Amino acid sequence: MLPTFEAITDISDALRVAYLNEDYRELARRMAAALCRKRPSPLLSGKPRTWACAIVYALGQTNFLSDKATQPYMIMADLCAAFGVAQSTASAKARVVSEALRITVMDPAWTLPSLINGNPLIWLAQINGVLVDLRSMPKEIQVLAYEQGAIPCIPGDR
Numbered sequence: 001m002l003p004t005f006e007a008i009t010d011i012s013d014a015l016r017v018a019y020l021n022e023d024y025r026e027l028a029r030r031m032a033a034a035l036c037r038k039r040p041s042p043l044l045s046g047k048p049r050t051w052a053c054a055i056v057y058a059l060g061q062t063n064f065l066s067d068k069a070t071q072p073y074m075i076m077a078d079l080c081a082a083f084g085v086a087q088s089t090a091s092a093k094a095r096v097v098s099e100a101l102r103i104t105v106m107d108p109a110w111t112l113p114s115l116i117n118g119n120p121l122i123w124l125a126q127i128n129g130v131l132v133d134l135r136s137m138p139k140e141i142q143v144l145a146y147e148q149g150a151i152p153c154i155p156g157d158r
Contacts, residue, residue, distance in 0.1 A: 001036040001037075001041060001043070002036075004036060004041075004043050004044075004048065005032055005033060005036045005043075007048035008032045008043070008048045008051050008052045008055065009028065009029050009032050009052075011048055011049055011052035011083070012024075012025070012028040012029075012032070012052040012055060012056055013025055013028075013029075015052070015056065015082055015083060016028070018082065019072065019074055019079075019082055020056070020072050020074070021071075021072055021114075023112040023113050023114055024056065024059060024072070024112065027059050027110060027112065028052075028055050028056055028059060031055045031058070031059065031097070031101065031110065032051075032052075032055055034101055035051075035055070035097065035100060035101070038100055042096050042097070042100055046093070049083055049084060049085060050083075050085050050089060050090070050093055051093065051097075052083060053079070053080060053083035053085040053089075053090045053093070054085075054090055054093030054094045054096065054097050055094075055097055056079060056083075057076060057079060057080070057090045057091065057093075057094040057097075058094040058097040058098050058101075058103060058110075059110060059112075060074070060076060060079060061076075061094065061098070061105065062103055062104075062105060062106065062107050062110045062111070063110075063111060063112045063115055064115075065079070070115070071114075076090070076091075106119050106120075106121050107121075108121050108122045116152055116153075117155070120133065122151065122152065123135050123151060123155075125145060125150055125151075127141075134150070134151055134155075135155045139154070142154045142155060
């Protein structure tokens with residue numbers, strides 16, 4: 001799977017330089033690696049360009065790439081055109097990617113680092129049966145949650 005991984009990431013890395021940011025590059029590489037480890041891997045059939053587009057498309061859906069309020073911003077049709085892939089094909093393959101990795105909108109595992117603070121799903125925890133936002137909890141609880149790996153950082157220390 002290494003040649004497939006390299007072909008896909010070379011294509012997505014090139015697009016990142018032109019249109020996206022380093023966060024997208026890193027997550028696209030992680031996502032390609034995760035898909036390569038799947039058995040059977042969906043990447044075994046199809047063109048690397050199509051899969052590279054599908055991976056970035058899936059990341060874009062998760063991180064609201066086509067929302068003007070986010071940075072970077074790019075509509076999905078332009079994303080597909082940059083890869084030279086039809087939007088219907090990219091959308092269908094992105095669905096395969098999302099299903100294979102069980103990705104949801106605002107999925108904490110696939111959120112851009114620059115959007116972590118704004119993703120409420122990352123900061124929610126159940127304490128004594130009550131759902132709370134850990135950003136509003138005392139620092140001692142935040143430290144404990146961080147040490148247990150429940151949150152990516154201590155909000156005030158970021």
